[in-house]
Amino acid sequence: MKAAVLHALGERPRYEEVPDLVVSDGDVRIAVTACPLTNFDRAQAAGTHYSSGHVSLPAVCGDIAAGVLDDGGHVLFGSASGTMAEFAVTKAAWTSPIPPGIDDAVAAAVHNPGLSAGLALAWRANLQPGEAVLVMGGTGVTGQVAIQLAKQLGAGRVVASGRNPERLASLLQLGADAVIQLDRSDDEVRHELRDQAGESGYDVVLDYLWGHPTELLLDALGGGHDMALRFERTRLLQVGVMAGATIALPAEVLRSTGLEVMGSGSGTVPPADLIVSELQHLMTLLADGRLRVEVNRLPLADVEDVWDRDQAGRRTVLIP
Ligand SMILES: NC(=O)c1ccc[n+]([C@@H]2O[C@H](COP(=O)([O-])OP(=O)(O)OC[C@H]3O[C@@H](n4cnc5c(N)ncnc54)[C@H](OP(=O)(O)O)[C@@H]3O)[C@@H](O)[C@H]2O)c1
Known part of the structure; x- marks a missing residue:
């Protein structure tokens, strides 16, 4: 063969x-x-x-x-x-x-991003209805799926970042409430990340980029590093490394924000029955046209x- x-x-x-x-x-x-x-x-x-x-x-x-x-x-x-x-x-x-009526190619395309995004949101981050989600790298296939699943799970607000302008604009049709263009000056990106966080911040960040964009995000969350606790809790989920494999993590960011860092990947898989039920759920969403x-x-x-x-x-x- x-x-x-x-x-x-x-x-x-x-x-x-x-x-x-x-x-x-x-x-x-x-x-x-x-x-x-x-x-x-x-x-x-x-x-x-x-x-x-x-x-x-x-x-x-x-x-x-x-x-x-x-x-x-x-x-x-x-x-x-x-x-x-x-x-x-x-x-x-x-x-x-794969239920009848679903194209094998579409089902196969959804498998990796769907399981990753769905389990990262629901299981790792324990996303609660009404919480705010930021997707770093929302223009990617996994980011687009994450935006849709975050909305399905009841996220109150979903913000997505990316570089490709046409793809970024299309994320609003997928359910994103706001988008952030990343290929601008550091000051502009930092300002926009902070602005879109609003008063209550991002509860969950799904990060498919890491590297410099994440450093700008941490800077935006830390914002001046004064003594005020701005955001109660931000669960930052490391999932992909499209912009870099490492970040610099200034000590003051941890000391001046409610940042919790964790990861989601092949070493942090949930029990098998959760994977099976998430896959079935993804197939249902595809069949209903909700994904x-x-x-x-x-x-x-x-x-x-x-x-x-x-x-x-x-x-x-x-x-x-
Ligand atoms: N841990 C897991 O279980 C798991 C599961 C799924 C995916 N992932 C990882 O998540 C990442 C994204 O996956 P994907 O399926 O969404 O990939 P994809 O469809 O190829 O999308 C790539 C994304 O990365 C962005 N990007 C690429 N290079 C960049 C750079 N230098 N600076 C800033 N942004 C950059 C792209 O932005 P533009 O298109 O806007 O330029 C796009 O948003 C990959 O690292 C993948 O391995 C991990």
Whole structure:
């Protein structure tokens, strides 16, 4: 069968022939229909993700996809042996049905950003109805999903930041109450982040950027570092590193704000039943038209050419 194969960290995967899969007892065979290309896939292959050291080379790329079981049922699934291929094997327990009427490519595109954003908001941050949410990197696929899910969970106000002006404007239609353009002077960005925080601040920040934009946010929250406690509590959730892998965290920011820093990712996963129910919830939202994700379908055969392409807010989905 054909697959996207990574031969060395730092290279792009190549579309090539690999041996057919062996299906062991308790495993199911899946004809893959749609593989999302995520920043996790790219960072892991580049050798910059904290899981990169566990990749056993050569490796079939991808850890989630949509596909069809031998009995004809369409499923989302995860597999440790790679998903960017014509076929994959996994444990039956790692599959989740795609309801009729939902496009496999859209379901596959929602899997990673939807689980990440939904669980970060509801489980990690314990978002309460009426709370204010800031999405740093709202123009990305995951940020767009986070905006919609925050609204579904009853957020009182959702503010989103980003650089792409057209995509930023479109976030208002997805439910954002205000947007912040990030590629301006530091003073302008700091001022806008502070202004949009209003009197009560951001209760939850989902941060897909980190690096300099987050430093500006912390500065805005600390705002002058005087003795007044401005915001009761800000739960800052580190989720992505599109603008930098580290930040400088001035001591006075922690001492002058109610900042709580935590993360959400593959090392902080909730119990399996929560993941299953969140996936089912995401499928319901898709079926009802309450969740939108734009996809760009491309042949898996083009994986090497499209691997590093900027997705500009639309998830690339590779079709075997
Ligand atoms: N921990 C997890 O479980 C988990 C799950 C999902 C995603 N993530 C991570 O979250 C991040 C975003 O994912 P995504 O799916 O939304 O990616 P995406 O669709 O490719 O979007 C990338 C986002 O990053 C912004 N960006 C890129 N480079 C930037 C820079 N130098 N400065 C400021 N903004 C920059 C983009 O802004 P513009 O388009 O406006 O330029 C856009 O908002 C990635 O790091 C991804 O790995 C983590």
